[in-house]
Amino acid sequence: MGMRVDNYVSPEERKRVDERRIKMLKIFSKVATVTCILMYVSYVPQIIANFSGNPVNPLQPAVAMINATLWTCYGWLKTYKDIPIIVSNVPGIVFGLVTLVTVYVH
Incomplete structure (x- = not known):
């Protein structure tokens, strides 16, 4: 099977995940x-x-804003939206853009 770029897992491929692992991943994500x-x-x-x-x-x-935009799009376009990725990168778009604008308009 090829590389997966999405977070969808078919029901027959799903496996049980330990509750401690889920809790650790939620903390790590936050x-x-x-x-x-x-x-x-x-x-x-x-x-x-x-x-x-x-x-x-x-x-x-500029590069940070582009990177944040790409990650936000990635999180948004997945089968199940990846909210932590979206939330953490939207400020990068905003602050990157404001920083760029203020370089030229001051």
Whole structure:
């Protein structure tokens, strides 16, 4: 069988998953989501620098915004939407875009 790029598993292929593993994965997902959001919120000092007349290099926020957009689309397009991926990357789109705009409009 080829590589799976979606999270759908047919009923006949499903296997029982240990409750401890499920609990651990839920915690891991929440921590990863918060960490990802904090990473994107860290653009606030760059936005402030842009408004202060010290624009930052636009390459990193542009690439981060593209990356966040791709991950958000991936999470949205899966058979079962991957809410942690979507929620954690939407701030990357917003803060990346705001950072880019403020590089050129300050």
